[in-house]
Amino acid sequence: MDYTPALMTDMYEYTMLDATLRDGAANRKCVFEVFTRRLPEGRRYGVVAGTGRILDMLEDFHLSDEDLRFLADRHIVSRETVKWLENFRFTGTIRGYREGEMFFPNSPILQVEGTFGECTLLETLILSVLNYDSAVASAASRMVTAAKDRPCMDMGGRRTNEAAAVAAARASAVGGFQGTANLMAARRYGLKAIGTAAHCFTLVHDSERDAFASQIASLGRNTTLLVDTYNIEEAVRTAVEVAGPELGGVRIDSGDLAALAQRVRNQLDALGATETTITVTNDLDEYAIAALQTAPVDSYGVGTMLVTGSGAPTCAMVYKLTERENSDGVMQPVAKKSKDKATVPGRKLAYRSYEYNLADCEHVVSGSEEKLAAFRPQDGWKDLLVDYVRDGEIDHTYQGHDAIMAAHEHRAKALAELPITAQSLMKGEPVIPTETTVL
Amino acid sequence: MDYTPALMTDMYEYTMLDATLRDGAANRKCVFEVFTRRLPEGRRYGVVAGTGRILDMLEDFHLSDEDLRFLADRHIVSRETVKWLENFRFTGTIRGYREGEMFFPNSPILQVEGTFGECTLLETLILSVLNYDSAVASAASRMVTAAKDRPCMDMGGRRTNEAAAVAAARASAVGGFQGTANLMAARRYGLKAIGTAAHCFTLVHDSERDAFASQIASLGRNTTLLVDTYNIEEAVRTAVEVAGPELGGVRIDSGDLAALAQRVRNQLDALGATETTITVTNDLDEYAIAALQTAPVDSYGVGTMLVTGSGAPTCAMVYKLTERENSDGVMQPVAKKSKDKATVPGRKLAYRSYEYNLADCEHVVSGSEEKLAAFRPQDGWKDLLVDYVRDGEIDHTYQGHDAIMAAHEHRAKALAELPITAQSLMKGEPVIPTETTVL
Numbered sequence: 001m002d003y004t005p006a007l008m009t010d011m012y013e014y015t016m017l018d019a020t021l022r023d024g025a026a027n028r029k030c031v032f033e034v035f036t037r038r039l040p041e042g043r044r045y046g047v048v049a050g051t052g053r054i055l056d057m058l059e060d061f062h063l064s065d066e067d068l069r070f071l072a073d074r075h076i077v078s079r080e081t082v083k084w085l086e087n088f089r090f091t092g093t094i095r096g097y098r099e100g101e102m103f104f105p106n107s108p109i110l111q112v113e114g115t116f117g118e119c120t121l122l123e124t125l126i127l128s129v130l131n132y133d134s135a136v137a138s139a140a141s142r143m144v145t146a147a148k149d150r151p152c153m154d155m156g157g158r159r160t161n162e163a164a165a166v167a168a169a170r171a172s173a174v175g176g177f178q179g180t181a182n183l184m185a186a187r188r189y190g191l192k193a194i195g196t197a198a199h200c201f202t203l204v205h206d207s208e209r210d211a212f213a214s215q216i217a218s219l220g221r222n223t224t225l226l227v228d229t230y231n232i233e234e235a236v237r238t239a240v241e242v243a244g245p246e247l248g249g250v251r252i253d254s255g256d257l258a259a260l261a262q263r264v265r266n267q268l269d270a271l272g273a274t275e276t277t278i279t280v281t282n283d284l285d286e287y288a289i290a291a292l293q294t295a296p297v298d299s300y301g302v303g304t305m306l307v308t309g310s311g312a313p314t315c316a317m318v319y320k321l322t323e324r325e326n327s328d329g330v331m332q333p334v335a336k337k338s339k340d341k342a343t344v345p346g347r348k349l350a351y352r353s354y355e356y357n358l359a360d361c362e363h364v365v366s367g368s369e370e371k372l373a374a375f376r377p378q379d380g381w382k383d384l385l386v387d388y389v390r391d392g393e394i395d396h397t398y399q400g401h402d403a404i405m406a407a408h409e410h411r412a413k414a415l416a417e418l419p420i421t422a423q424s425l426m427k428g429e430p431v432i433p434t435e436t437t438v439l
Numbered sequence: 440m441d442y443t444p445a446l447m448t449d450m451y452e453y454t455m456l457d458a459t460l461r462d463g464a465a466n467r468k469c470v471f472e473v474f475t476r477r478l479p480e481g482r483r484y485g486v487v488a489g490t491g492r493i494l495d496m497l498e499d500f501h502l503s504d505e506d507l508r509f510l511a512d513r514h515i516v517s518r519e520t521v522k523w524l525e526n527f528r529f530t531g532t533i534r535g536y537r538e539g540e541m542f543f544p545n546s547p548i549l550q551v552e553g554t555f556g557e558c559t560l561l562e563t564l565i566l567s568v569l570n571y572d573s574a575v576a577s578a579a580s581r582m583v584t585a586a587k588d589r590p591c592m593d594m595g596g597r598r599t600n601e602a603a604a605v606a607a608a609r610a611s612a613v614g615g616f617q618g619t620a621n622l623m624a625a626r627r628y629g630l631k632a633i634g635t636a637a638h639c640f641t642l643v644h645d646s647e648r649d650a651f652a653s654q655i656a657s658l659g660r661n662t663t664l665l666v667d668t669y670n671i672e673e674a675v676r677t678a679v680e681v682a683g684p685e686l687g688g689v690r691i692d693s694g695d696l697a698a699l700a701q702r703v704r705n706q707l708d709a710l711g712a713t714e715t716t717i718t719v720t721n722d723l724d725e726y727a728i729a730a731l732q733t734a735p736v737d738s739y740g741v742g743t744m745l746v747t748g749s750g751a752p753t754c755a756m757v758y759k760l761t762e763r764e765n766s767d768g769v770m771q772p773v774a775k776k777s778k779d780k781a782t783v784p785g786r787k788l789a790y791r792s793y794e795y796n797l798a799d800c801e802h803v804v805s806g807s808e809e810k811l812a813a814f815r816p817q818d819g820w821k822d823l824l825v826d827y828v829r830d831g832e833i834d835h836t837y838q839g840h841d842a843i844m845a846a847h848e849h850r851a852k853a854l855a856e857l858p859i860t861a862q863s864l865m866k867g868e869p870v871i872p873t874e875t876t877v878l
Contacts, residue, residue, distance in 0.1 A: 003442065003623070008601040010594065010620040012634035019657035021638070025643050032639070057601075070626045078657075116643045123637075127597035128604055155449065158752040162447040162496075163602030165567055181449035184442070187509045195451035195460070198562075200471070200760035201772045204464050204555045218458035218517075219456035229775045254777035304753055313752040314598040314743055321639035334642045336668045338693035 003163075004067050006088070009124040011076060017117050018077040021084055026117035029331065031323040031347045034096070034110035034130060036103070038313030040138075042427025045102045045418060047141045047411055048109055050133030052099055052403045053167065054126055055394050058090055061122075078271040090118050091392035092391040095385045097350070100174050100407030102414050102422075104362050104430045108348040109317065111385070115212040116324065123319045131317050132164060133171040135309035139286070140175025141411060142310065143302055145423045146290040153194050155281060155323070156307035157176040168307040169290075174407040181301075190401035194301075199253075210240045222248035224279055228255065236264055238320070240271040249277035249298070257282055258295040265296035267351045285310050286425055322366075323347050331369050344436055347372060351381035352432075359418050359432050367439030375439060442602075443506050444496040445527070447565040450515060456556050457516040460523060465556035468770065470762040473535070473549035473569060475542070479577075479718055479751030481866025485542045486580045486850055488610040489572030490535060490549065491838045493565055494827060500561075504572055517719045529557050530831035534824045536789070538837070539613050539846030541759060541853050541861075542573075543801050543869045548756065549785040550824070555763065568610045569754050571603060572610040574748035578725070579614025580850060581749065582741055582864045585729040590738045593619040593635050594720060595746035607746040613846040620740075629840035633740075638692075641668040651681045661687035663718055666703070667694065679710040688716035688737070696721055697734040704735035724749050725864055761805075762786050770808050783875055786811060790820035791871075798857050798871050806878030814878060 020026035039046055063071070063085050071077050071085070092114020103109050110126065112119045143152050147338035152171040157165035157180075169185030179192035187194035197215055205211035210310035212225050221243045227250045239247055250268070252260050257280045268276045280292065289300055307310075320343045326332045333345030346366035353361045362384075365375055377383065388398055397403060415422060422431040459465035465633050478485055502510070502524050510524070531553020542548050549565065551558045582591050593611040596604035597769045608624030618631035625632035633863075636654055651664050660682045666670035666674035666689045678686055689707070691699050707715045719731065720740035726741055744750075759782045765771045772784030785805035792800045801823075804814055816822065827837055836842060854861060861870040 003605075004603060005601070007623040007626060008596070008604060009622055010596055010634050011622050011632045012620065012636055012640075013626070014622070015654075015658060016640045017634050019653045020643065022657055023644075023649075030639075030643065067626070070622075074625070074632065076622070076632065091733060116639075120639065123639075124597050124604075125601055128599065129600035131598050132600040132603070136603060157447070157449055158563050158758075159570050160567065161571040161600055161603035161606050162444070162564055162567035163442060164571070164600035165447060165563075166442075167600050169579070169767070181451065183450050183453070183509075183515070184446040184450055186450070186513070187446060187506070193450045193513065193515065195449050195454060197451055197455050197779070199775045200469075200555075200559065200562075201451075201455045201458070203468055203760045203775060204469065204763050205462075206458065206766055210462075214458045214462040214464070215454075218461055228777045231776070232860040254780040256778075274782055304755075308747075308752040313747040317742075319597075321642045324643050327645055336638045336642060337670070338638070338667045338694075342692040 004064060005061050005125055006063050006121065007067055008082045008128065009121065013120050013123055014071060014076050016120050018081045021081050021114055025114060028115045028116045028325040030114065030119050030321055031356050032049070032112045032119045032123070032319050033108045033322050033348060034317050034319050035106050035108055035127060036315055036317045038105050038316060039430055043138065043312070044422045044424065044428060044431040045104060046134055046315060047137040047175055048101045048103050048134055049099050049137035049171040049407070050129040050167070051096060051110065051388060052399045053133065053170070054129050055388060055399050058389070058394060061090060062088065078372055080342070089392060090114065090122065092118055092389070093391060094389040095387045097384055098386055098407065098410055099403065100410035100414065101366060101384065102418060104432065104434045106364055106434045106436060107362060108350050108364060111347065127317055127319050129313045133167055134315045134317070135312055136168045136171035136307060137175035139306055139310035139312070140172040140177050141415065142286040142425065143289055143306065144176030145415070146286040146425065147300055148293070150297065151178040152176070153178060153299060153301045154306055155301040156181065156303040157182045159304040160307035165307065170404060172306055173404050174411060176408060176411055185269050189404055196224045197226055199226065199229045202226065209238050209242060212239055216243050221246045224249035224251050226251045226253065230254050232260060232264065233267065235302045236267050240268070245272040245276070247276045249279055251279040251281060255282070258292055261292070261297050263293040264301055290425060332368070333368065344438065346438065349375060351377045352383040353378065353381050354417070357417065361432055362434040364434055364436045365439060366436070371439040443503060444500050444564055445502050445560065446506055447567065448560065452562055453510060455559050456518045459555055460520050464507070465554060466515065467555045467764040469555045469558050469760055469764070471551045471558045471562070471758050472547050472761050472787060473565060473756050473758050474545050474547055475754050475756045477544050478869055479754060483861045483863065483867060483870040485573055485754060486576040486614055487536045487540045487542050487573055488538050488576035488613040488846070489547055489568040489606070490538050490827060491842045492572065492606060492609070494833050494838050496564060497828070497833060500529060501527065510714050527560070528831060529553065529561065531828070532559055532830060533828035534826045536823055537825055537846065538842065538847055539849035539853065540823065541857060543871065543873045544874045545875060546801060547789050547803060550786065566758050566792065570753045572606055573754045573756070574751055575607045575610035575746060576614035578745055578749035579611040579616050579753070579838070581725040581853065581864065582728055582745065583615030584854070585725040585864065586739055587810065589734070589736065590617040590853055591615070592617060592738060592740045593621065593745055594740040595742040596621045598743040599746035603741050604746065609843060611745055612616055612843050613850060615847060615850055628843055635663045636665055638668045642667065647674055648677050648681060651678055655682050660685050663688035663690050665690045665692065667691050671699060671703065672706065675706050676710070679707070679712050684711040686712050686715045686716070688718055690718040690720060692720045694721070699733055700731070700734040700736050705810050729864060772805070772807065783877065785877070788814060790816045790825040791818065791823055792820050793856070796856065800871055801873040803873055803875045804878060805875070810878040
């Protein structure tokens with residue numbers, strides 16, 4: 001399969017490029033900002049994810065001959081624009097929130113600075129990545145909170161687009177998950193891969209005992225056996241008979257999980273398999289996980305609700321021009337005035353302030369470039385923007401496995417610094433307010 | 440970017456392969472079936488989409504040396520299994536519902552027949568594709584119904600994963616949409632691409648008039664101008680001044696669309712631009728579209744709610760082993776008995792019956808292979824299963840642009856053959872029942 005990031009893009013980015021190359025506006029310096037006007041209903045915070053993937057794709061943001069021919073043949077752009085695109089390389093600057101950082105309405109999650117032409121081409125891809133990945137990471141974070149110290153694992157690949165599944169696995173790691181069933185994600189991002197067997201494995205064998213024996217012969221006694229294909233009590237008995245009390249774990253994928261987990265725990269303990277763990281995996285979301293707090297469960301496998309953002313399958317992030325050069329070459333804040341979609345003009349700075357070591361406010365500061373340059377945050381305000389790309393040079397520390405692990409750690413730390421309400425599953429307002437100041 | 444379909448897969452498919460290659464069960468002939476136990480709440484029908492993409496990826500379902508090294512290094516499979524995988528090629532048979540076909544609970548949407556080993560490896564990918572693509576096509580179909588004769592266009596790419604966006608554009612075409620903003624989908628599937636300019640295009644110019652003039656210079660008078668960046672009334676006046684009454688169209692992306700469309704229509708007519716069309720694009724779903732029925736709107740651009748399945752971002756399709764060879768080489772229906780997830784054993788036939796030219800029942804028939812071979816449907820029952828792959832040979836008529844257009848036509852026809860209730864947006868039961876008969 002051939003995926004060209006540069007064409008994973010709405011047509012109007014190219015028609016705007018074409019028109020502005022013609023009239024010169026393509027060369028105007030611009031600042032675009034990604035933000036959301038609201039969190040999903042009742043959510044207290046969001047978790048940024050996907051920025052590292054944007055950097056990966058920025059490196060591949062070139063058009064092949066076939067792509068260029070397509071743009072020309074369909075008359076999407078002129079011959080001159082095709083020429084311009086042949087050597088396209090983003091030469092601007094990108095800064096933004098770290099992956100794993102909490103975000104709120106109007107947080108300037110990403111800022112893209114460059115010419116109008118180059119910034120415009122990136123819009124669709126940036127939004128696709130941030131909107132989906134952050135939706136998954138935000139849901140993951142709530143699930144991980146509900147699970148307390150018990151690990152959550154991504155098993156959702158089959159319930160989302162096959163490539164989205166790879167991104168979801170990565171985003172779930174940012175959001176606090178500890179492993180994924182998805183092999184592509186495990187390979188590409190160095191994530192821990194998990195999984196043993198499905199019901200069909202039991203069914204293809206002549207008996208459950210044959211299936212368990214086969215799995216143990218292949219994966220060892222430390223494996224996790226799926227015990228709900230026929231009768232759970234019988235399956236647990238068979239499992240311990242075949243594997244011995246050193247059986248690694250059992251998995252339950254149906255029924256009343258709290259009741260079943262308790263019964264299976266009792267049975268395992270009575271059989272001497274006191275160290276055998278119990279994994280549950282039946283249509284879990286953060287609420288179901290919270291309801292299992294007192295059940296003897298050791299880990300959670302989450303599918304559908306993880307990869308679909310637990311009711312919020314996309315964030316409402318937008319990519320808006322907030323500042324641009326005018327015809328005299330002076331940078332000028334701009335904003336549209338559309339009813340219900342108005343924007344705050346000007347590039348933003350972003351800080352978080354703390355009281356008693358807990359966050360109490362997100363500060364978004366905008367103004368002319370001179371005023372921003374002169375602005376000094378108050379003591380203790382944390383600067384939320386990091387530099388991802390400077391004049392076209394990508395900072396590679398934000399890509400790859402280590403960056404994901406850093407984001408995973410950062411999420412836990414940043415969440416712990418929010419008021420405790422952030423960890424509530426009750427619907428409510430964003431846990432801290434965002435104060436926007438125009439200098 | 441490198442996407443290996445064979446690794447866009449849950450790890451347990453490989454560990455099951457490994458264990459069954461060791462004990463011989465990998466070679467047992469099997470039938471797996473894809474179906475859903477329920478439609479999303481209140482939906483009257485679903486629309487199948489994605490099968491052509493499965494065929495595309497089946498052609499690429501090979502493991503690279505790097506993939507094989509990964510499986511070996513992580514000890515996911517044994518050395519013998521790596522050898523087996525080196526030459527992997529699916530040699531089985533796949534049949535199922537056509538793309539664009541209506542489906543209901545328990546419809547056998549896809550049947551995969553082959554050895555346990557080869558069928559197992561396909562599970563995750565098949566479900567990812569069908570679950571997402573069908574969710575989008577099902578939502579699209581409701582929107583198209585609500586829009587009646589007005590065209591619906593996909594503009595949702597930025598609100599879903601960047602590769603999912605390409606699949607969503609394709610699925611929306613199956614579901615009845617007439618064009619997409621997504622260039623990758625337009626290139627790969629030969630779809631009509633649409634789009635002209637965003638708010639940033641107006642903002643980057645010194646005035647709205649400059650922006651409109653630039654767009655017309657580049658795209659001609661027949662282009663669609665976005666008129667809600669500042670003041671809509673002024674923008675429409677400027678638009679007609681700059682383009683003349685032969686202006687192609689205007690787009691409104693915010694505010695109360697019904698009221699605005701009426702005012703803009705009046706203004707355009709008064710300015711003599713009676714042929715200028717009005718496109719609206721502000722967070723539409725099927726209900727919003729239905730509410731605009733009497734507004735003078737010419738086409739709809741749909742984003743978020745299309746690519747997230749309008750409240751149902753995934754189908755609940757599963758892939759279940761329903762029949763397999765036993766140790767004597769005889770095919771045997773099998774089924775798990777898990778509480779709340781039990782399945783009907785045996786391969787299925789599927790028919791739709793009609794009364795007065797309208798569908799009245801979905802008939803799902805299962806039983807031993809001999810009984811199925813002897814089964815004769817009643818007069819007028821339509822056989823719903825087509826052959827996609829026979830003994831590893833893909834029927835290419837189900838791939839590519841023509842297949843999508845055929846599916847687009849088929850959806851319209853199949854929907855028209857359902858009781859009219861199918862076109863209602865009111866919540867309710869599936870519009871026809873599914874009768875399962877075990878012979």
